[in-house]
Amino acid sequence: xxxxxxxxxxxxxxxxxxxxxxxxxxxxEGEIFGLLxxxxxxxxxxxxxxxxxxxxxxGSVEFxxxxxxxxxxxxxxxxxxxxxxxAIHGSLKAWENVELFTSLYGIKGDELKERIEESLxxxxxxxxxxxxxKKFSGGMKRRLNxxxxxxxxxxxxIFDEPTVGIDPQSRNFILEKIKESNKNGATIIYTSHxxxxxxxxxxxxxxxxxxxxIACGTSEELKKLVVDDISNITLEEVFLTLTGKKLRxx
Amino acid sequence: MIRYLIxxxxxxxxxxxxNIFMYVLCPIIVSSVLISAxxxxxxxxxxxQDFEVGYRVEENSDFAEYIDLLAxxxxxxxxxxxxxxxxTPKKLVDSLDLGGFIEFxxxxxxxxxSEDKQYEGAKLEYMISAFFNKSISDENEDxxxxxxxxxxxxxxxxxxxxxxxxxxxxxWCAIVCAAGLFSQEKKNRINERLKVSNISExxxxxAKIIPIxxxxxxxxxxxxxxxAFLLGVHWGNIGLSIIIVLFMVIAATTFEVMIYEITNSxxxxxxxxxxxxxxxxxxxxxxxxxxFSGHSEILKLLSPVYHGNRALVELSSIGKSDYILSSILxxxxxxxxxxxxxxxxxxxxxxE
Numbered sequence: 001x002x003x004x005x006x007x008x009x010x011x012x013x014x015x016x017x018x019x020x021x022x023x024x025x026x027x028x029e030g031e032i033f034g035l036l037x038x039x040x041x042x043x044x045x046x047x048x049x050x051x052x053x054x055x056x057x058x059g060s061v062e063f064x065x066x067x068x069x070x071x072x073x074x075x076x077x078x079x080x081x082x083x084x085x086x087a088i089h090g091s092l093k094a095w096e097n098v099e100l101f102t103s104l105y106g107i108k109g110d111e112l113k114e115r116i117e118e119s120l121x122x123x124x125x126x127x128x129x130x131x132x133x134k135k136f137s138g139g140m141k142r143r144l145n146x147x148x149x150x151x152x153x154x155x156x157x158i159f160d161e162p163t164v165g166i167d168p169q170s171r172n173f174i175l176e177k178i179k180e181s182n183k184n185g186a187t188i189i190y191t192s193h194x195x196x197x198x199x200x201x202x203x204x205x206x207x208x209x210x211x212x213x214i215a216c217g218t219s220e221e222l223k224k225l226v227v228d229d230i231s232n233i234t235l236e237e238v239f240l241t242l243t244g245k246k247l248r249x250x
Numbered sequence: 251m252i253r254y255l256i257x258x259x260x261x262x263x264x265x266x267x268x269n270i271f272m273y274v275l276c277p278i279i280v281s282s283v284l285i286s287a288x289x290x291x292x293x294x295x296x297x298x299q300d301f302e303v304g305y306r307v308e309e310n311s312d313f314a315e316y317i318d319l320l321a322x323x324x325x326x327x328x329x330x331x332x333x334x335x336x337x338t339p340k341k342l343v344d345s346l347d348l349g350g351f352i353e354f355x356x357x358x359x360x361x362x363x364s365e366d367k368q369y370e371g372a373k374l375e376y377m378i379s380a381f382f383n384k385s386i387s388d389e390n391e392d393x394x395x396x397x398x399x400x401x402x403x404x405x406x407x408x409x410x411x412x413x414x415x416x417x418x419x420x421x422w423c424a425i426v427c428a429a430g431l432f433s434q435e436k437k438n439r440i441n442e443r444l445k446v447s448n449i450s451e452x453x454x455x456x457a458k459i460i461p462i463x464x465x466x467x468x469x470x471x472x473x474x475x476x477x478a479f480l481l482g483v484h485w486g487n488i489g490l491s492i493i494i495v496l497f498m499v500i501a502a503t504t505f506e507v508m509i510y511e512i513t514n515s516x517x518x519x520x521x522x523x524x525x526x527x528x529x530x531x532x533x534x535x536x537x538x539x540x541x542f543s544g545h546s547e548i549l550k551l552l553s554p555v556y557h558g559n560r561a562l563v564e565l566s567s568i569g570k571s572d573y574i575l576s577s578i579l580x581x582x583x584x585x586x587x588x589x590x591x592x593x594x595x596x597x598x599x600x601x602e
Contacts, residue, residue: 051446076448087443089434091262103254104447112254148443 001028004156004187005050009059012045012211019045021211022059029155032178032188034202036195038243042211043191044084047160050189051081063156077105080154080186084161086141087148090134094125094144097133102151119147124173139170146174150181157181158189163197175201195236205235209243252453259431260461266430272423273469277416278477284412285481288539300328301349301370304342306335313354316385323381329374350374406567411539413483414562417470419536421499422527422555424466425506425519428458433516451597455507455589462503467496486565490574494565497581498558502527504588511595530555535563554580 003026010023020042027033037043048054050061052072061068063075088097098116107115120126123143128136133144142162149157159178163171179201182188192198198205199219206216215222223230226241263269303324307314321331329349334342339351339362349370351362361378363371435441444454477483485491510519531537533545534556540563550556557577564571 048442051442052448053442053445072448076446079446081443081446083439083442085439087438087440089258089262089438089440091265091430091434092258096258096261099254100258101443101447103251104444104449106251108251108254 001030003027003062004029004064005189006062007046007050007059008062010046010049010056010061011058012042012049012054013057018211020049020056023208023211023213025206025213025216027156027187027189029187030182030185031204032182032190032202034198034205035189035191035208036193036198036205036239037191037208041208041243043208044160045211046208047081047158047189047191051079051158052076077152078155080149080152080157082146082149082157082159082162084164086145088133088141088144091132093130093132094120094136094147095129097144098147098151101148105152107152115151115153119151122150122177123147139166139173142166142170142174146177154186156187156189160191161193162190163192163194171197195234195239199235207239207242215242252449252457255449255453255457256460259457260464262431262434263427263461263465266427268430269427269465269469272426273420273466274473274476277420277470277473278480280420281412281416281477281483282481284416285408288408288412298328298369298373300330301367302330302332302346303374304334304339304346304348304351305331305354306333306339306352307354308356311354311356313359316382317354319385320378320381324377327377329377352378406563409482410484410566411563413477413481414485414566415536415559417474417477418495418498418555418558418562419527419531420473421466421470421495422502422531423524424462424499424502425510425523427465427469428462428503428507428510429516429520431458432510436514436516451593455593455596458507459500459503459589462507463496463499466499466503470495470499484566485562486567486569491562491565494558494561494574494577494581497578497585498554501554501581501584501588504585504592508588508592508595511592511599514599527555529553535559554584 005027007023007025010020011018012020019040023042023046025033035043035046045054049056050063050068052061052068055069063071064078066075068075089100092100095116098119099112102115102119103112116129117126120129123146125140125143125147128140133141136144146159146162157178162178163174166174175197178188178190190198190202202219204216204218205222206213207222208214215225217225219235220230222235222238223233226238227233305317307317317331324331334351339353339360342348343351343362343364348364349367350364352374353360353362359378361371361375363374474483474485478485506519506523509522510516513519513522530553533549534540534553535550536555536559540550540556540560554577557573557580561571561573561577564573
């Protein structure tokens with residue numbers, strides 16, 4: 001498989017403290033890559049640097065074989081970012097939100113209309129297309145948040161904790177859709193605090209702590225780092241063993 | 251495509267009920283109250299109607315040869331000259347309700363005025379002075395006078411003054427229109443999403459400015475139409491007035507968006523914008539009429555609100571103004587400078 005995204009010595013410091021420290025990860029085309037870590041591990045900062053929201057102090061991101069920052073104009077259309085927060089306008093209708101964010105990638109006219117319908121159908125909101133986003137439930141807002149990022153058919157989708165604060169049905173729906181997107185050819189980067197989710201959908205997982213990747217591999221490979229018999233250990237136990245049980249956000 | 255961003259930003263602002271209140275209802279309410287409160291104060295600015303002036307020419311006076319020309323120029327400007335060979339001028343003015351009386355002697359003339367008709371008297375003085383200045387310079391040839399707009403007889407009343415001034419003032423509070431959008435963008439971190447799409451800072455800026463200018467202009471436009479019909483506010487040259495107001499709304503928007511881009515705080519932006527606009531309005535005739543205000547000319551000229559107010563009020567009252575060009579230029583330069591600073595500030599913040 002070809003490498004779709006690579007971080008090379010990616011570093012970001014805040015107040016002279018490295019939040020992301022010489023990070024080197026490589027993501028292959030067609031993967032669902034899980035990024036785990038306790039609060040403050042540097043996951044979101046890494047995501048933000050990959051998406052060009054935050055400028056790294058050092059290092060670079062190679063996307064589709066090119067330096068992302070230097071080729072941002074050309075490469076941005078291949079990236080879809082679903083942030084943890086609900087980056088949608090409450091006073092716009094569902095279809096208007098999708099129109100706004102999809103049009104940013106140069107899609108217009110009839111093609112734009114088709115993409116709006118397709119995105120809303122994909123997340124199960126086509127019947128609510130004319131409702132204002134502020135009237136939606138938490139789960140519906142999460143789904144709309146996803147619809148706003150997929151209309152331009154990106155090759156790489158970055159999901160930053162997309163299932164926070166929603167009911168099991170909505171969570172299951174979102175996870176199914178992530179797997180479906182992957183089957184349709186999209187590469188996925190997925191971060192979450194829900195270990196069972198990550199284990200269920202990710203083909204490879206990296207565990208971050210203190211700005212560094214401390215372990216990376218398949219679920220089984222990670223478990224083998226801790227015990228020989230992996231049948232009785234969960235990913236969460238592996239995670240706690242590797243990162244420790246001490247509270248991080250005191 | 252920036253047009254979809256503009257369209258949706260416009261919808262967000264247009265759907266905000268506060269904007270309808272701020273730009274349609276507020277100017278109507280505030281101007282109605284002030285028109286009513288200051289109507290008597292500004293009655294002195296009622297336009298001078300046609301009136302009659304008496305005159306008498308002493309035998310062998312040098313002025314005799316000008317009388318026909320003077321009467322002709324007067325009639326074209328709403329002043330009828332009637333000769334009274336007998337009677338005391340002062341008594342004639344009072345008893346016949348004349349706008350004034352002129353007694354031409356051999357080496358000069360005397361104008362008698364009524365205390366009740368000061369503005370007719372002022373107009374007569376102006377007319378006579380203008381006539382003889384013109385007659386001297388034209389060496390007794392065809393003397394045509396245009397005294398339609400004598401400075402002392404500005405015909406603005408409280409309806410026109412406050413009806414216009416508060417459209418301008420609320421236009422200068424343009425940032426309120428975008429407060430909802432900017433707060434939502436900040437709260438929901440929508441700018442991050444916009445940034446991922448690689449939309450340029452300039453396009454992002456235009457996608458904010460164009461809808462704000464459109465919604466504010468639409469709001470105060472509706473307000474102007476309503477006040478024109480309901481309160482009888484009279485705008486002089488409508489085309490020019492629209493251009494002046496539009497340029498001012500663009501200047502206000504760029505100025506206040508610049509403050510937002512620098513401070514990155516809506517509360518700070520509102521406080522700073524309103525504070526500065528209040529000062530500009532204070533010296534520029536928004537609270538006390540600029541005709542009566544005692545502020546220094548330099549302070550007035552520094553206020554863009556003053557240029558706009560004066561241009562629009564003079565267009566309404568006397569049909570012309572020396573402040574049209576300065577108002578448009580001031581707004582234009584402000585818009586360019588503020589846009590540049592805003593784009594730079596936004597760029598610096600978003601690439602940190």
